[in-house]
Amino acid sequence: MKRIKLTIAYDGTDYCGWQIQPNGITVEEILNKKLKKLTGEDIHVIGASRTDSGVHALGNVAVFDTESSIPAERMAYALNQRLPDDIVIVSSKEVPLDWHPRYQDEILKTYEYHIYNAPVQNPLKRRYSAFVSFPMNVEKMREGAAYLLGEHDFVSFCNVRTSVEDTVRTVKELMIEQEGPDITIRITGNGFLYNMVRIIAGTLIRVGRGFYEPTKVKEILEARERTQAGVTAPPEGLTLVCIEYDGS
Amino acid sequence: MKRIKLTIAYDGTDYCGWQIQPNGITVEEILNKKLKKLTGEDIHVIGASRTDSGVHALGNVAVFDTESSIPAERMAYALNQRLPDDIVIVSSKEVPLDWHPRYQDEILKTYEYHIYNAPVQNPLKRRYSAFVSFPMNVEKMREGAAYLLGEHDFVSFCNVRTSVEDTVRTVKELMIEQEGPDITIRITGNGFLYNMVRIIAGTLIRVGRGFYEPTKVKEILEARERTQAGVTAPPEGLTLVCIEYDGS
Structure with a gap:
């Protein structure tokens, strides 16, 4: 098991924000779906900022845990092949399993x-x-x-x-x-x-x-x-x- | 009868270019339709540049002839109320009836x-x-x-x-x-x-x-x-x- 940190850019125009919700498509939902397709695992990303509907990002951050053999650094490229063109993974890297994107000293x-x-x-x-x-x-x-x-x-x-x-x-x-x-x-x-x-x-x-x-x-x-x-x-x-x- | 010159900006992403064609929606077609709604007349604008599918404009030019009593300078505002938000009339003004946007000395x-x-x-x-x-x-x-x-x-x-x-x-x-x-x-x-x-x-x-x-x-x-x-x-x-x- 490893934890991977994603830096994510998106055009928020056509999304109901980051966080999964019943009444519209969100960035978090798209990421979970594409990660499931890529790894075969049920993946739930944890985001740093739950941006509102219509808000954009150049560097939001999320983590997820996976058993996948895809190298952490290659995950960005592999995901970008599957994501719609208004969401782009800027980079991906491995972080410690207890690293949380919302709880850090600074x-x-x-x-x-x-x-x-x-x-x-x-x-x-x-x-x-x-x-x-x-x-x-x-x-x-x-x-x-x-x-x-x-x-x-x-x-x-x-x-x-x-x-x-x-x-x-x-x-x-x-x-x-x-x-x-x-x-x-x-x-x-x-x-x-x-x-x-x-x-x-x-x-x-x-x-x-x-x-x-x-x-x-x-x-x-x-x-x-x-x-x-x-x-x-x-x-x-x-x-x-x-x-x-x-x-x- | 008067001739009105429009300066037009558009996001071309969702249009099959300027010129009317059978297989998709074009900027020219939208303008003709909205001008018909505004004036009640069958209006066919004459454009200066027939931009391609997906190409944008900040200052394309078109003219049309009308009997409408709407002052030429107000035409931009009146049209903008009716146009989708990816097409904006930047300005409108009266020009001589023989002024053509593609045939001028310079x-x-x-x-x-x-x-x-x-x-x-x-x-x-x-x-x-x-x-x-x-x-x-x-x-x-x-x-x-x-x-x-x-x-x-x-x-x-x-x-x-x-x-x-x-x-x-x-x-x-x-x-x-x-x-x-x-x-x-x-x-x-x-x-x-x-x-x-x-x-x-x-x-x-x-x-x-x-x-x-x-x-x-x-x-x-x-x-x-x-x-x-x-x-x-x-x-x-x-x-x-x-x-x-x-x-x-």
């Missing part, structure tokens, strides 16, 4: 939220960016974003349907880049609450459009109330870029 | 060919870039591309199924840019033969991979034979960026 996740900001939508951007037609002030977004850096109770930036008790998280980096009509919010932290990145993005979009002053971000954070923040930005703008474990 | 078309060059495919790039997994030498591609600048008989870079007689065209600009794994071939000319940009891209990809020396591009050009060039690069990498008329 886990850093990086997300990007992409905004296409122009008067008219660009159909080549619509799958991977949120469209905002009103002019946005990126400098004000950066001012607002600065309040979120560091360790805070992010309960105000959490979906009300969550049940997690400890809502303190650390945002290590938060950068906003602009290249013509493309605005990218890049955020790295030691974990994120349910919908946290999309609520942060929705709030910063309000700042950019001038609905909120940048200081409003500080007020929302300090209010510690789940109803204070801006709307949840749409899923197509969000990509899980990478997950780093223990500094690697 | 027409400059700009295309971009996008290549994603990395060991493993990125599923977020697959719709709008050709994937090349082997290392590529962009400097050699630039050397090869330089031979194509200016006025030449491009018959070697033309699909054999074409019937056009005059195969002389002028390439005004040809730039190759690299940003990490993304390579973009940007080409501007006064018109392109059938599949010419994709055959140029396919040839330059061979140069980049080391199959061809850069001087091979000159040899192909001078051979003036339709069977000399590299393979036609796949449609998903190609985007018609803009069409400029008489310097505007």
Whole structure:
């Protein structure tokens, strides 16, 4: 028996997210099915991030245990031959049998939220960016974003349907880049609450459009109330870029 | 009666190209149908570029004649309410009744060919870039591309199924840019033969991979034979960026 760690990229547009659910096809389900075909075993992958419906990934992580004789490093290639073209295994390698993708001393996740900001939508951007037609002030977004850096109770930036008790998280980096009509919010932290990145993005979009002053971000954070923040930005703008474990 | 010029962007992935044909849905067909719904008239748009199946556009151009009372400038908005989200009218304006999108004194078309060059495919790039997994030498591609600048008989870079007689065209600009794994071939000319940009891209990809020396591009050009060039690069990498008329 060996445990194999997969790094997985996917276009989330046509999936009901990562986690298996009764009402639609998910990335986890596809992986389990293709691994069963490949190995003949009943395999249930354990994922690091249960991304929402429509959210993309360049580096989600999952593990599974197998008796297969396929070398761990070849598993990526073998799976890619069978997967649909919107899911790609970036790499595969063996890890210790007790290595778990959600429970490690240090886990850093990086997300990007992409905004296409122009008067008219660009159909080549619509799958991977949120469209905002009103002019946005990126400098004000950066001012607002600065309040979120560091360790805070992010309960105000959490979906009300969550049940997690400890809502303190650390945002290590938060950068906003602009290249013509493309605005990218890049955020790295030691974990994120349910919908946290999309609520942060929705709030910063309000700042950019001038609905909120940048200081409003500080007020929302300090209010510690789940109803204070801006709307949840749409899923197509969000990509899980990478997950780093223990500094690697 | 008035003539309206549309500037049109589309994600070509799910269309059998621009031109109406019996075996699949096309952009032209969708536009005619939606214009009929909007105006009540039997409308047949005249397009500037009959892009191939799977090819994208940010600025294709079409005209149509109408008795509709909708102001020309509002036509873009009215159509966008009815169009699927992979077709967007960027702008609409009235032009003289005899203005034709394919017959003007000076027409400059700009295309971009996008290549994603990395060991493993990125599923977020697959719709709008050709994937090349082997290392590529962009400097050699630039050397090869330089031979194509200016006025030449491009018959070697033309699909054999074409019937056009005059195969002389002028390439005004040809730039190759690299940003990490993304390579973009940007080409501007006064018109392109059938599949010419994709055959140029396919040839330059061979140069980049080391199959061809850069001087091979000159040899192909001078051979003036339709069977000399590299393979036609796949449609998903190609985007018609803009069409400029008489310097505007």
